[in-house]
Amino acid sequence: MKLKVICLNLWQGGNLMPGIIDFLKQQDADILLLQEVYSGTEPELPENYRSIDVLATNLNYGYFDFQPAMLDIVPEGKIESGNAIFSKYPIMRSSNVFFTDLYRERNAHDPAEFPTTPRSLQYVSVDANGTDLNLFNFQGVWDLDGDNYSTQRQVMSEVIIEQIKDKEHVILAGDTNAKTSNKAIAEIERYVTNVFGYDLTTSFNMKRKDNPGYATACVDMIFVSSDIVVVDKSCPEVDISDHLPLITTVELH
Helix, strand or coil: CEEEEEEEECCCCCCCHHHHHHHHHHHCCCEEEEEEEECCCCCCCCHHHHHHHHHHHHCCCCEEEEEEEEEEEECCEEEEEEEEEEECCCEEEEEEEECCCCCCEEECCCHHHHHHCCCEEEEEEEEECCEEEEEEEEECCCCCCCCCCCHHHHHHHHHHHHHHCCCCCEEEEEECCCCCCCHHHHHHCCCCEECCCCCCCCCECHHHCCCHHHHHCCCEEEEECCCEEEEEEECCCCCCCCECCEEEEEEEC
16 A cells, blocks of 8 residues: 655744645645644644644544653743654554653753753554554754764664664654764664655755755655655655655555
8 A cells, every 4th residue: 555654844833834734735645744743722822832733623634643752931831842643544552762861841942952852752553554554753862963973863873773673664754853974864774764865955944044054954854664665755845844844655565
């Protein structure tokens, strides 16, 4: 069977939410792997802090899983932030494993917090018409030097490998916060295939970035296990986030 999968960092929960909704409706993917997702529910909150509710209300997905990584302190209060997976297929189980720093409060807009911001690997197993499909979704530990193979990034790759190495039908995706040339990515690629490899110059939307270094940094990635065949892939230059979406169609064997 074939599946369409989208990976997207929403950018602070969805600063450009109307565009996100329109794009995701048009694409009508089977699986969404999303990062920087907020779970606020109070109706007076801006849309970006109500990511889960807004997406669930406006999109046609019967199942979703949200795994918080931190409790963000924002001007409007304290709201959980993390990763989310939306699926058209039933979710059978889920879990959340942290890389280094554990769940805590953080000042969301303080750059001094970024290097120690908690990051985690979300896992969801879905029943894709009888096939146990293992989905892994994460936002990587942050370092402005995308090639730095830091201790944190080494631990991140080790945690990911431990979780995926014995499973079949694996799709791993996320905003890795590391370049494709980073050794942490090379370690992960010993177990799964990087769908885009070195094809992309950047995965950032440069209309929303003022640091020119982002123009040559591809940090968003999708990986698949050997029992999954990539049928199609694209990275459209759409202005819906400060990252670009990754889209792939795969066939399960």
